[in-house]
Amino acid sequence: MGQITLLVVIIQCSKITTGRERVTVVNSEKIMISGKKNSIVGEYNKFLEISSILHPKHGPFHPRRPDTILSRMVRGMFPRKKPSGRKGLKRLRVHVGVPKDVKTLGKKTD
Secondary structure (H helix, E strand, O other), X not given: OOOEHHHHHHHHHHHHHHOOOOEEEOOHHHOEOOOOHHXXXXXXXXXXXXXXXXXXXXXXXOOOOHHHHHHHHHHXXXXXXXXXXHHHHHOEEEOOOOOHHHHOOOOOOO
């Protein structure tokens, strides 16, 4: 069963900012977003429609994969213009599925 997105994001932000440990989130595709499906999908589709007037290649760029969506959520909660925020974001890894190098490590869940 997946975990709710906001809880995962808050826990990871607090771990990254307080310590020097790396945080790896696996199975990001199984994380749930709370709320009604129609409203969540509708809001996200409106968000995806925002693009440049000249040409979409100029941005803004919107994440579509589960791992990039989750990492963008965490980035939104960080002071990324400060050195502590930049260092914290470098310590975050988000994966779809479980990579081979992470399988060998010990499991720690909160």
